[in-house]
Amino acid sequence: MSSAGTETVLRDSGTPHVIVLLCAYNGERYLAEQLDSIAAQTHQEWTVWVSDDGSTDGTHGILEHYRQRWGADRLRVVSGPGRGFATNFLSLVCRTEIVGDYFSYSDQDDIWHPEKLQRALERLETHGRVVPTLYCSRTQLIDEQGRKLGFSPLFTRAPGFRNALVQNVGGGNTMVFNQAARQLLVSAGPDLRVVAHDWWTYVAVSAADGVVVYDPQPTLLYRQHGGNLIGSNLGWGARLQRIRLLMHGQLRGWIDENMAGIRRISPRLSPANRLTFDAFLAARDGGPLRRMCGLKRSGVFRQTFMGNVGLFAAAFFKKL
Structure with missing residues (x-):
């Protein structure tokens, strides 16, 4: 295993x-289904690092079984910080002893399509390895028994910082x-108190003027079940829940958390993104007219018409 001193070498x-x-x-x-789908990838140059956040069921036994099958060089297991999924992912991505060219978040209960990694790498490699670059895609939803339920929303507007400030378009x-994107996350640190590691990743990469590739083709089966910490956000029930959270100020709190992260990487903001950031800050304070005008001036947007209506309503009621 390479030392921390050589960790940034590509x-x-x-x-x-x-x-x-x-x-x-x-x-x-x-978990076994997910690990099997990783093993079945057409791109075979991978290593799995697992951060277990204090499991009390048979998770450890399953991981040990696969470690023996694959070998210790293919599967490494470490202990998580025990402070929730977002902190667990950030702690894992920031471990300096982990060395690689590309990094892929993985949940424990999905099923990857065999070409998931290969498809992502083909798109990432076209942009080189110097600029922070992030790939994400749609998903196909399945239930607990693996029955297909539909697809995650199809977003048509180009991803970027003005969108990332108020919405995440890609599931983690x-x-x-x-590696350039990973180093950006490391520079912000593992101790950020963000609601979701994936939203923060989108915010950080786009803030630094990195490339965000959104693939409209699903690359995995996303399992929906009672244990989901974050679901697909489809359906009227999910929409009503988002409205309720917005009016209770939860969106504002989540944005505050991402703002704290942006300040940690502020030297990486481009002049255009800094102007957007400052205008967005103005849209969050002052009187209703100032907030509405600031939001329009910032150019910040969500991906749908109704989403943008909700955005301006949030600005009016100071819930943004």
């Missing part, structure tokens, strides 16, 4: 090596990013 040639960052917590029911289970 491979100059050859097949890129992907580090799969899997966070687990009492995942015995579906679809995200693959390069």
